[in-house]
Structure formats: structure tokens, C-alpha cells
Amino acid sequence: MLFRIFFAVCILAWGAVVSAAPLKLEINQGVIEPVPFAVPAFVPETSGAEGMAQDLAQVVAADLLGTGLFREIPQSAFVGAITSFSSPVQFSDWKVVNAQVLISGAVSIEGSNITVKFRIYDVFAGNELGSGMRFSGQVSGWRRMAHKISDAVYSRITGEAGYFDSRIVFVSESGTKSARKKSLAIMDYDGANVQYLTNDNDLVLAPRFSPTGDRILYTSYETGFPRIYLLEVNGLRKRALQDQPGTMSFAPRFSPDGQSVVYSLERNGNTDLYEMNLASGQMRQLSNAPSIETAPSYSPDGTQIVFESDRSGTQQIYVMDRAGGTPKRISFGDGRYGTPVWSPRGDMIAFTKQNKGRFHIGVMRTDGSEERLLTASFLDEGPTWSPNGRVIMFTRETQGASGVARLYSVDVSGRNLKPVPTPGGGSDPAWSPLGR
Amino acid sequence: MNVGHYISGAMHVGVLAWLAVAGVFTPEPLDIKTVEVSVLTSDEFDALMRPFEAPVVSDDMVLPEIPAAPEDTPPQAPAQDSSVETQVVTPPPVADFEAPVPPAPVDPIEIIAPEVTEDAPVLAPPSEDIPQTLPTLDPDTGPIDADRVAPRPVARPDTLLPVGPETQAPELDAQAPDTPAKVEVTPSAPEAATTQIITEAVETGTGAPNTSLRPKARPARPDPVQAEVAEEEPVQTETEEPTGPATDPVSDALQQTDILAALGEALAEPELPAQSPPLSANEIGGLISAISNCWNVNVGAEAANIAVTVYFQLTETGRVVPNSVTFVDSSDGNSLAAQAAFQAAQRAIFGCQAEGYQLPIEKYDQWAEIELTFDPKDMRTR
Known part of the structure; x- marks a missing residue:
């Protein structure tokens, strides 16, 4: 009898253990739909x-x-x-x-x-x-x-931050292709509330937001030569960065802390990367090569800089430490690579690629792996990341004498390519941080 | 003509020569054997056919003399003698092959060739697999060794409950805090009883259920008429609390204790999960497929890099028990992304249940609780 009780207890205990163990399954395939x-x-x-x-x-x-x-x-x-x-x-x-x-x-x-x-x-x-x-x-x-x-x-x-409460600074374009007028403009990310920051008398290029969104760096031909200006968004006060006679400076971008600016400086026919402290005006040369180094962009942690260079004979993307050192080439695909921009997440780099007569916007890992092309057209260039690193906005220009430059955005997965409404033409977009 | 042509020609000649010498072109010999035949006359043919005529059965048939073959020798095939072929031969008596009683070590047997055969078969030495008739045992001689459980009689344990780790399971102690004092039970089994289960199989009125427990059937989707009949005539379940014989003093004593009451109650619990076969691959695949159709992976987001494990319960109709979906674990990622991954999994579980996931009710104990891991590793590059 006691044996029966013993075995009954064992069975009950075993049953309890079995019943307490849920069925374990795994799913690896889902759907991708809104x-x-x-x-x-x-x-x-x-x-x-x-x-x-x-x-x-x-x-x-x-x-x-x-x-x-x-x-x-x-x-x-x-x-x-x-x-x-x-x-x-x-x-x-x-x-x-x-x-x-x-x-x-x-x-x-x-x-x-x-x-x-x-x-x-x-x-x-x-x-x-x-x-x-x-x-x-x-x-x-x-x-x-x-x-x-x-x-x-x-x-x-x-599960990730949004990007709707943000703004875009871009180059507003008007006029024909041969007599194009450009000015700086700022608007909400969806094209609403457009405001012009400069007039269209002088050619302006490549505006970039500061990490706090209250200042803008851009390049202007106001003096006849490309020169970097710093513009305060609220008061629209501007000042030129310290300049050296006989040089051209362009392609500026803020450091993540907003204290420094990295840019290209052309001197005696050679273009190298420099960093300037905005408070002191002190300059530091980051590269020294006979080739053209331009389009620098900081990593989110500020320890590295990605830029484009033709030191290998063709335009390619390189990464170097902010403190200096030998740059490391990370682009090895066919064609030419340029305008690299580090993602706010820090995991990817967006770039422009030209191959076989077509332009692409693409992304790759920071080591150059997993390259993916997101767009393809007659001319796509100048990518900029949304504050959450999920969307890329860029310039797409149509072919021909009547071609117009427009702003487009695309999801980092390559989906949801769509134009961004602007009053006229638009190019060189730069996304502000979230919340301006 | 250049050197290449000479080389090519030489190689072709070489190949053809090799094929000829190697006999490639020689046809293989046919597998035909020549058989010599002879011509018989009609008288010779009749003489040959005479033995195959139907035999004449007679009662005064004389059996051939059976040689004094060893008892273990298997029956020998009849000799190919014409006089024997015409007889209906009765096989040798089976009794001749009975094993000696009582069994004893088998001595080597001398092989004696039967007289009716020209070539005696060569027999292997007899083994212990020789069929034997078990000796008739006196019922008072004690139990028989059972190789299955206990090869040898063992000493009687101090108590009938084997003392070991299984009897000291903490669950038993925890679930029966009111376990009474140890009941002194006088063992009724013979002194030489072994621990094999068969020694107690003759007892009746154990209190154990007659059949294994089964989960309840799926609630009736069928017509309401049958449901009404079922309500009017409640079916007595198999798990009804068993009643043991009242004459068993041990059982009577234990039935008064809380432990037996708890056991009986537990055994009578209809929701007690019975062990059913595991879900088949198709059944699991159907469930996974159903949930996958509603699992929306936000490719490109950080949540798409996170595997999240979710626990939930299902009713017998296959529907998700409200508020049973809980977060178990996530592979990595920040809490916000992991939370988003969990919410996506939650929407998938709820979203595609419809009228309930289609799972076999007879295996309800297998899928009543599910721990599902959503790992979008195959979706990240899409």
C-alpha cells in the first residue's frame, strides 16, 4: 500500500514538473508590413x-x-x-x-x-x-x-526615438539650371514652416546644423572664394571662421560636442583636413597628403573622422582617428565613393556612390562591410541622417537642361523612398537634432 | 602541318592501340553452359517414371528403424532412398527431443551418424538454449529468481517504503505539512519477498485510478441539443475518487490521514495534466506559422536586433489567456527597444489567435503554457 502511495506521489510530482514546463518554441520569420x-x-x-x-x-x-x-x-x-x-x-x-x-x-x-x-x-x-x-x-x-x-x-x-520634431536646413534653389540662384532655408522635417536664412545673391553650399540646432555652418562664395560661415539661427547673425589669405575652406561639420569644426582647407593646390576650435580659433591639421581630402564627418563619440580622398587614384572613403594617424580605407566596391556621413547611432556610414554612370545613396558598416545601395538615379548625392538614424535625406537631380534638384528621403532599409516638399528646388539638406 | 597535329595523331593511334590490345572491342563471352544430354528409350523412360506413381497406403506399413540417435539430435531428413520416398513418413516422436528432467549440465554428446543417412550433419556443441521443460516445483519452495527485477532474493527492508532520495522529495513535505506520524505497518509479504513489483500485483483495492488521467474534451462547438443532453445526464468521469476495500486495515488507517486525502483529492482533480504525446512537427509548425503571420518585424530598428522571449497561456479553445502574456527575457538592446520587441510579440500573439489557435485538444497539457522566443535573425537583412 505504501508503495502505491509512494508511486502516486512520484507521479504527481513528476506531473507537476511536466506541467510546469511550458512548451518552448522559437520564431525567426515574421512579416514586414505597416x-x-x-x-x-x-x-x-x-x-x-x-x-x-x-x-x-x-x-x-x-x-x-x-x-x-x-x-x-x-x-x-x-x-x-x-x-x-x-x-x-x-x-x-x-x-x-x-x-x-x-x-x-x-x-x-x-x-x-x-x-x-x-x-x-x-x-x-x-x-x-x-x-x-x-x-x-x-x-x-x-x-x-x-x-x-x-x-x-x-x-x-x-522602441527608438522619433524624428518628427526636427527641422531641415537646405539650399533652396530657383531659376534655370544655367542661372541658378541659391539661398539657405530652414523648414520642419515635413516641409512646413519654411524660412529663408540668406538671400540668393551669393552662392551657398553645404549647410550643417550644430549639435544643439541653434547654429549653422555653411560655405558661401560671398567673397568670391569659398569660405565657411557660422550662422545663429535665431538672430541670423553670422561670422566667418578665421581665414588665411590665399586659401579656400569648405565642407565644414560640427564636432559632436559643438566645440570644434572639421573642414577642408585648400592651400597651394592641395586640400587637407583641418580642425578648428571655435572658441580659440586654433587650427590643427589632420591630414597631410598630396591628394584631395574632403567631406569629413565625426563619429558620434567624436573619436574618429570619416572622409573621402582620392589618394588611391579614385574617390574612396577613409576613416582616421581624430587625434591623427594613418587613415584606413573602408570602401572597396566598384565605382567612386564620396560624401560619407556617420550615423547618429554610430553603426553605419551613409555615402554617395557613382558607378557606371549612375549615382546611388548607400550605407555600409563603419568597417566598410555590408554595403547596401538604397537608391539609384541620374544624380543622387549629399545624404544626411535623421536624428534617430533611421531615415536618410538626400538630393536628387533630374537630367537635362530643365533638370531640377529636389529633396528625397528613404528609410535605411531602402523602403519608403519619397520626395520632401519644398517651395522650389532644394539641395544639400542637413537634418537637425531632435527637438531642434 | 605543325607539331600539334603530329602529337594529336600519335595520341589517337596510341589510344586505338590500347583499346584493341585491352580487348575493348572483344565481345564478352556469353554466359552459356553446355549440358550433355542422352537419349532414352521408351522402356527406360517408363522405368524412370515408375517410382513417382501414387503410393499405395497400407495400414501394415513398416516404419523404418529409427536409429538410436542422441536425444538432442534434431530430426534427420529422410534418406534419398527409393523405398522411403514412397512412404508417408511419420516424423520421429517429439518426446525423443524432450530435455532430460531435471536439468543437469549437458555433457558433450557423441555424434552418431544415423544409418539412413550417408553423411551425418555436423552438429555444434549443445548450448543452454536447448528447449527444456521446466521442472515442476513445489509451491512451498519459495519465490523464483526473476532476472527482470531482482536476480536474487534480497534481505527484507526495514520498512516497506524504500528509503532513498525519491522518498525525501521536498515537494511531498511541502505539500503535506500535516503528514501524520509514521504509521506502523506490519509487512504481510513473505519473508523472502523480493522488491520486484510483481509481488504486490495481486493486491486489490489499491485506491489508484483504473485508467490514466485524460484532459477534458474540447468544449462543445457542436449542436446545442447534445449539450443539453450532456447537462441533463452528467457523465461520471474516470477520475472519480476511487474507493478501496474497506476490509483492508492498512488502507482504512491511511484513509483517515490527511496525506491520503490529499492524494485522493489530487488524483481526482480533473485538470491534473496527464502526459500526452508531444506535439508533432506539423502541429508546432502550424502554431508558429499562425503567429508569424502577425509578427511585424520593424526591419532597420534596434528592436529588429533583439530576440525576446514571451510566456503566455492558452485556453483549451486555443485562445490566449488575458493578462497571461509576460516578458521573460531579451537577448540584448536597451530597455526601450526590448520593450518594443515585446510589444510586437504581444501583438502577434493576440493578433492572429482569431477564434483560437488550432491545436489538438488531446494534447492540451503540452501547449497550455508556451514560452515563445521571437528572434528576427532571419529578417535583419531583408
Whole structure:
């Protein structure tokens, strides 16, 4: 009898162990498709906020839709509605329309002040993603509030920072190709709120944001020779960097700490890389070769510099320590490589490649491996990274005498290639850090 | 004509010569054998055919003399003698092949060739596999050695419960804090009983279930009529608490203890997982495929470099138990990306369950709890 009890206990214990061990499986293949989301019109909590409530929802929807990672459920398909910001959400109403993410919000306007609240829900899980947030500010800044909401949604869904609350500085172009006029302009990342920083009297090139977004470096032919200027965005005050007679300086870029600038300096027919401390004006030569070294870009940690050089006979990409040393070539594919830009994440380098009469925007690892070409056209050049390192914006110029330069953006995966709206032509874009 | 032509010609001549000498062109000999035949006359043919006529069966048949072959010698085939061929031969008595009683070491046997054969078979020395009739044993002589469990009788243990690590399982102690004091049980088995299970197999009324436990059937999707009938006539489950014989004093004593009550209750628990066969590859593949269709990998994001493991439970209808989806582990990455990977996995699990994942209900204990790892390693380069 006791034997039976003993064996029964053993069986029970074994059964308990077996039942406690869940079935372990692994999935390696998924799908790549946009996440369906629903953004009903925000709830107007004050009179006169009805229009703003609808506009906010539209901007948020446009931001998410423009990433290519989300798919909007049209409001006409909704079977439920958000009538109160604090009321519990009927998830079944949103499951029916296959919305995986629901964004609800409310807006109130008092005088010139606006307050926006929002919540993000995971419909299938039936819970809220993170906590709700609220922004307050001037009514004129409502678009930026909408972008901040989009950033929050993007961040909570994808796990990486957004890029919607950012701006683009670029060279605005007008006129025919033979008599092209160029000026500096700045706008929201989506093409809204365009402002011109310079007139079109002088040729300007290659603007670059400072890490704080309040200053811009650019090259101008104001004196007849290329020269680097530092422009304060808010006051539009500018000053030329310390210059040396008989030299040309161009292709500037801020260091990650914003204290220094790396650029190319042409002297006696030879172009090398230099670094200048903005506070002291002290210069330091980084390269010394008879070839042309240009388009330098810091790594995010500021310890390395990637640049292009023709020291091997053709235009290739090299990486060198910021302190100096022998550069290491990292591009070995067919064609010519130029305009390298280090990703804000630090894991990739975007570049322009010219091969067999076509131009490409591509990315590669910082050691030159895993090269991938994202675009191909008659002329693609000048890539710039979004603040989160997920999107690349560049210049695409069409062929012929009537060809026009436009801004385009593409996801780092090569998907979602689309033009960026600008008032006229645009080239040489540079993305600001997140939040300006 | 250059040197190349001479070389080519020489090589061709060499190859042809080699083929001729090697006999490549010589046909292989056919596999034909010549057989000599002779011509018979009709009388000679009749004489030859006479022995194959139907034999005449008679009751006064004289059996051939069986040689005094050794008892272990197998039956010999009849000799190819014409007088024997016409007889219906009765095989030698089987009794001749019975093993000697009682068994004793087999001495080497002298091979004696039977007279009816010209060539005696060469027999291998007899082994112990020779068929033997087991000796008739006195029932009082004690148990028989059983090679299966205990080759030899063992000394009676101090207690019937074997003392070992298994009996000291902590789960038992933890689950039965009210275990009563040790019950003194007088062993009823014979003194020479072994530890083999068969010694207790004759006992009845053990209290153990008659059949192994099975999970409940899938809830009825069928017509409501059958459901109503089922409600009116509840089926007595096999896992109903068994009742042992009331006459067993040991069982009576133990039934009064908490441990037996706990055991009986546990055995009667219908949700107790029974061990069922593991899920087949197709069943697992179907589940993985269903979830994969809803697992949206954000290629290019940091979350696409993170493998996240998720635990969740399923109901018997294959639906995800609400609030059972929990984060188990992630390979690497910052917390924000890992959280996004977990949320994507969560959406996949919930999103494609529809009316429930199609899994065999008879194996519910195998898939009631699932720990699923979402590793987008095959998606990163896409």
C-alpha cells in the first residue's frame, strides 16, 4: 500500500514538473508590413478648439503614415468614437477595424495658449502604452506639439526615438539650371514652416546644423572664394571662421560636442583636413597628403573622422582617428565613393556612390562591410541622417537642361523612398537634432 | 602541318592501340553452359517414371528403424532412398527431443551418424538454449529468481517504503505539512519477498485510478441539443475518487490521514495534466506559422536586433489567456527597444489567435503554457 502511495506521489510530482514546463518554441520569420493605427479627431475641451482638434489628428496621422511603418485606418471606417478623453476605451470597437494602435487626445485653447493631451493604446493587448502626456504652449506651436505626439507614438511602438520634431536646413534653389540662384532655408522635417536664412545673391553650399540646432555652418562664395560661415539661427547673425589669405575652406561639420569644426582647407593646390576650435580659433591639421581630402564627418563619440580622398587614384572613403594617424580605407566596391556621413547611432556610414554612370545613396558598416545601395538615379548625392538614424535625406537631380534638384528621403532599409516638399528646388539638406 | 597535329595523331593511334590490345572491342563471352544430354528409350523412360506413381497406403506399413540417435539430435531428413520416398513418413516422436528432467549440465554428446543417412550433419556443441521443460516445483519452495527485477532474493527492508532520495522529495513535505506520524505497518509479504513489483500485483483495492488521467474534451462547438443532453445526464468521469476495500486495515488507517486525502483529492482533480504525446512537427509548425503571420518585424530598428522571449497561456479553445502574456527575457538592446520587441510579440500573439489557435485538444497539457522566443535573425537583412 505504501508503495502505491509512494508511486502516486512520484507521479504527481513528476506531473507537476511536466506541467510546469511550458512548451518552448522559437520564431525567426515574421512579416514586414505597416502597423495599422487609428487617430480619431481629438476631443475639443473648449469652444473654438474643434478645428484644432481635427488638425492635430491629421498631422499626427501624416507623421506616422510618412514613415512607411504605419498604416492609417480612415476615420470613415471607425465604428466607435472617442467622446471623452478620460472615458475608458472600448477596445472591441477598434479591434473590429483592425487597428492595433489607437491614439486619443484632447485639446483646449484659452486665449493664445493651447493645451494638448494624448494617450496611446495597444488595442489587441487591451492596455495603454506608457502614460498619457500633456503639452502646453502658444497656439502657433500646435504643429510642433503634434510632432511631439508623433514622436511619442513612434517611440513607444518601434522602441527608438522619433524624428518628427526636427527641422531641415537646405539650399533652396530657383531659376534655370544655367542661372541658378541659391539661398539657405530652414523648414520642419515635413516641409512646413519654411524660412529663408540668406538671400540668393551669393552662392551657398553645404549647410550643417550644430549639435544643439541653434547654429549653422555653411560655405558661401560671398567673397568670391569659398569660405565657411557660422550662422545663429535665431538672430541670423553670422561670422566667418578665421581665414588665411590665399586659401579656400569648405565642407565644414560640427564636432559632436559643438566645440570644434572639421573642414577642408585648400592651400597651394592641395586640400587637407583641418580642425578648428571655435572658441580659440586654433587650427590643427589632420591630414597631410598630396591628394584631395574632403567631406569629413565625426563619429558620434567624436573619436574618429570619416572622409573621402582620392589618394588611391579614385574617390574612396577613409576613416582616421581624430587625434591623427594613418587613415584606413573602408570602401572597396566598384565605382567612386564620396560624401560619407556617420550615423547618429554610430553603426553605419551613409555615402554617395557613382558607378557606371549612375549615382546611388548607400550605407555600409563603419568597417566598410555590408554595403547596401538604397537608391539609384541620374544624380543622387549629399545624404544626411535623421536624428534617430533611421531615415536618410538626400538630393536628387533630374537630367537635362530643365533638370531640377529636389529633396528625397528613404528609410535605411531602402523602403519608403519619397520626395520632401519644398517651395522650389532644394539641395544639400542637413537634418537637425531632435527637438531642434 | 605543325607539331600539334603530329602529337594529336600519335595520341589517337596510341589510344586505338590500347583499346584493341585491352580487348575493348572483344565481345564478352556469353554466359552459356553446355549440358550433355542422352537419349532414352521408351522402356527406360517408363522405368524412370515408375517410382513417382501414387503410393499405395497400407495400414501394415513398416516404419523404418529409427536409429538410436542422441536425444538432442534434431530430426534427420529422410534418406534419398527409393523405398522411403514412397512412404508417408511419420516424423520421429517429439518426446525423443524432450530435455532430460531435471536439468543437469549437458555433457558433450557423441555424434552418431544415423544409418539412413550417408553423411551425418555436423552438429555444434549443445548450448543452454536447448528447449527444456521446466521442472515442476513445489509451491512451498519459495519465490523464483526473476532476472527482470531482482536476480536474487534480497534481505527484507526495514520498512516497506524504500528509503532513498525519491522518498525525501521536498515537494511531498511541502505539500503535506500535516503528514501524520509514521504509521506502523506490519509487512504481510513473505519473508523472502523480493522488491520486484510483481509481488504486490495481486493486491486489490489499491485506491489508484483504473485508467490514466485524460484532459477534458474540447468544449462543445457542436449542436446545442447534445449539450443539453450532456447537462441533463452528467457523465461520471474516470477520475472519480476511487474507493478501496474497506476490509483492508492498512488502507482504512491511511484513509483517515490527511496525506491520503490529499492524494485522493489530487488524483481526482480533473485538470491534473496527464502526459500526452508531444506535439508533432506539423502541429508546432502550424502554431508558429499562425503567429508569424502577425509578427511585424520593424526591419532597420534596434528592436529588429533583439530576440525576446514571451510566456503566455492558452485556453483549451486555443485562445490566449488575458493578462497571461509576460516578458521573460531579451537577448540584448536597451530597455526601450526590448520593450518594443515585446510589444510586437504581444501583438502577434493576440493578433492572429482569431477564434483560437488550432491545436489538438488531446494534447492540451503540452501547449497550455508556451514560452515563445521571437528572434528576427532571419529578417535583419531583408
